[in-house]
Amino acid sequence: MxxxxxxxxxxxxxxxxxxxxxxxxxxxxxxxxxxxxxxxxxxxxxxxxxxxxxxxxxxxxxxxxxxxxxxxxxxxxxxxxxxxxxxxxxxxxxxxxxxxxxxxxxxxxxxxxxxxxxxxxxxxxxxxxxxxxxxxxxxxxxxxxxxxxxxxxxxxxxxxxxxxxxxxxxxxxxxxxxxxxxxxxxxxxxxxxxxxxxxxxxxxxxxxxxxxxxxxxxxxxxxxxxxxxxxxxxxxxxxxxxxKEREQAGKKGKGKKKKSGKKEPTEVEDIIKNMINVLHFAGAAESGCTIQLKPAVLSVRQYIVCCIVRELDFQQSVNMFKNFITLQTKLHDGVCQKRQAATIATHDLKSVKRPLTYEAMFPHELKIVPLFKKKEVTGEKLVADLRKEAEDYRREKKRNTLSGIHQYLDLLKDKVQYPCLLDGDGEVISFPPITNSEKTKISKETTELFIEVTSSTSLDVCKKAMDELLLKMLEMGCGSSKGDEASAGPDSSPQRLVVEQVRVLDFDTTMKVVYPSRTDLPFDSVDVIRSYDD
Missing domain, CATH: 3.80.10.10 (Ribonuclease Inhibitor)
Structure with missing residues (x-):
């Protein structure tokens, strides 16, 4: 030396x-x-x-x-x-x-x-x-x-x-x-x-x-x-x-309505005209989406409902995608009771390989590429790293209040196994209530969503959260405008949301739940079109 x-x-x-x-x-x-x-x-x-x-x-x-x-x-x-x-x-x-x-x-x-x-x-x-x-x-x-x-x-x-x-x-x-x-x-x-x-x-x-x-x-x-x-x-x-830009865009939309000889609708009439079109579960194996429950998950986080939303357009306005992400956060804080009652996860359907399996795995066996990351980690390491981050944050900020993903770590406390959703390749695409996989991350370009809501509380709370999410998506205008007025834009034309049923099968392959069923989406202000019998 x-x-x-x-x-x-x-x-x-x-x-x-x-x-x-x-x-x-x-x-x-x-x-x-x-x-x-x-x-x-x-x-x-x-x-x-x-x-x-x-x-x-x-x-x-x-x-x-x-x-x-x-x-x-x-x-x-x-x-x-x-x-x-x-x-x-x-x-x-x-x-x-x-x-x-x-x-x-x-x-x-x-x-x-x-x-x-x-x-x-x-x-x-x-x-x-x-x-x-x-x-x-x-x-x-x-x-x-x-x-x-x-x-x-x-x-x-x-x-x-x-x-x-x-x-x-x-x-x-x-x-x-x-x-x-x-x-x-x-x-x-x-x-x-x-x-x-x-x-x-x-x-x-x-x-x-x-x-x-x-x-x-x-x-x-x-x-x-x-x-x-x-x-x-x-x-x-x-x-x-x-x-001024938004007012001008609105005037253009109204002008098109006047040319068609239609009376300018009131705000209440607009909402009434909004429609959710429910597509029946497609029976063919290559098109219908199913979730197979495994026995191990029943003692961890047993309730799950899912659906597919098609014909989306998050690029109709500058802030639409951002507002959709914000909507999920609000629902997690509200109807999901800060994820204590339920957790919502959204995936780009084109990246979801079917059929899907809802499983529970030991932390060291669960492997996922977390959202916004590139490397695969085990559930054990991910949770340990997040807990360390949370503790470092507490020390640095000298306060106990946590934000973001860290505030949900206690929901896994004392859990011997962790819940997860696996795709057709056996890869974990969701680890509720913590994170989704980078593999199925949504973006502004996403046009078809696979949505899951899970809970350890009840099936009803899953359905309530999903109902609320779909209603807010409809009101945001991220679906499609219906009729010949589509060119008038989401602020001036009745909206349509296309939702396809997904079936959850029990571990013996009998049907456990299908969403949305005839009793779901109970909205007086929305025209829910169902052309089937459950």
Missing amino acids: ANTWPEVQQAASEKRRELTLHGQDISQRIKESGFDECLFDLTLLNFLDISKTCLSDVGSGIGRLTNLTDLVLHNNSLTSVPKEITNLTLLKLLDVSNNQITSFPGDISTLTNLQTLNVSMNKLSEFPAVGSLGALHIFNFSHNQLDGLPEGVFSSSLVHLSKVVGNDNAISEISADVVDLPHLNTFDLSNNKLLEVPSEMSECAKLKELNLKGNKFKDRRFGKMVDQCGTKSVLDYLATQLK
């Missing part, structure tokens, strides 16, 4: 968790004899700061420091970030700002604990997708050469993202999906190449700091307001524009 730097020697002998190296002395050593790679043997490190040096290559050895939670490499001469950085799955902070970086690893989806990512003041012309970084709070990519926002930056999975800083790039467009960030507080895209911004930005409920200066907007009045007024005034202006 003759050539080992004294700071590295000391950190090794004292088994330190933190190491800071910066300044002229460190820079001189790097110039004369290169970087001390013995540093990569300090696998106990949680915090590493190498800054303000001439370091041009951190090396692949960085991937061995798998206990790092904070990595600071700002103000150096780095030209790239090694792909081994993706091994650092515990990272919460990564700061590589003020370097000469032109390339970044193409897949950073393993950095699921990352809360702060700072790549500002570099020479990046592209950046990998960030939609899988579900823990991200702060993302700074300012002063680069990006001509577009990083893919996934407005993903609805980034539920914690509150600060996005991308000033001084060449970005020319902002997607209306910006409204999918529920906690966005600060958004800076000043000094870019924007010509307009989506008026839907006014619906970002928590946005307090918006900086769009230095862009050449086509709407000169808006540009002047951006330069001279504060965030509230800018958002108020966008809100007014959004209202």
Whole structure:
């Protein structure tokens, strides 16, 4: 260890968790004899700061420091970030700002604990997708050469993202999906190449700091307001524009109705005209969907109802898909009693291989690729990791209140086996009440849904939750408009939801329940069309 730097020697002998190296002395050593790679043997490190040096290559050895939670490499001469950085799955902070970086690893989806990512003041012309970084709070990519926002930056999975800083790039467009960030507080895209911004930005409920200066907007009045007024005034202006756009769309719809000679209906009459068309269970094995119950699940979470919803269109409006996800959250908090009574899960039907099996498995045997993840884990590891995350959160925030998936862990307490839904290949696509599988994840492009509701309480509560979900979907207009008025849009034309029955079979293959049956969907305000006898 003759050539080992004294700071590295000391950190090794004292088994330190933190190491800071910066300044002229460190820079001189790097110039004369290169970087001390013995540093990569300090696998106990949680915090590493190498800054303000001439370091041009951190090396692949960085991937061995798998206990790092904070990595600071700002103000150096780095030209790239090694792909081994993706091994650092515990990272919460990564700061590589003020370097000469032109390339970044193409897949950073393993950095699921990352809360702060700072790549500002570099020479990046592209950046990998960030939609899988579900823990991200702060993302700074300012002063680069990006001509577009990083893919996934407005993903609805980034539920914690509150600060996005991308000033001084060449970005020319902002997607209306910006409204999918529920906690966005600060958004800076000043000094870019924007010509307009989506008026839907006014619906970002928590946005307090918006900086769009230095862009050449086509709407000169808006540009002047951006330069001279504060965030509230800018958002108020966008809100007014959004209202005008929606009113104009409404007028167009009404005009089409008048041409057909129809009387403009009242709001109550519109609701009455809405229709749920129930398709009878298709008896043919290749088309009808069945769920086979297994005996083991009866003592764990025995109640399940399912159905298929067809002819969906989540792209009829900018916020429809986001509103559908929000709807599920509201139902979980309301009719499902925070998942204590029931749990709703939705799957993209095209990814669901049939027939399905409702089973209970030992935690170490259950294997699933959780939603927004890429690696398969056992139920045992998933629950253990979530419990550790919950405990770390309690300590960090010094409070017992949990949010998201963590608040449902107690529902599995003392369970010897975990409930799960398996597809025709034997793969777990649902692990209620915790998560779905990434394999069947829904998106804006989904046109057919497979929906399951499970409970350990009663079959009635499953049906009640499913009834409510279908009614709200109908009212949202995510189905299809019926009749010749379809072109008038979901706000002005009666809506139709196409629901297909799914049968649940007992373990001896006798039918246990079919949904929706003749007694389900008991709505006076909706025309439920059933052309069959149960």
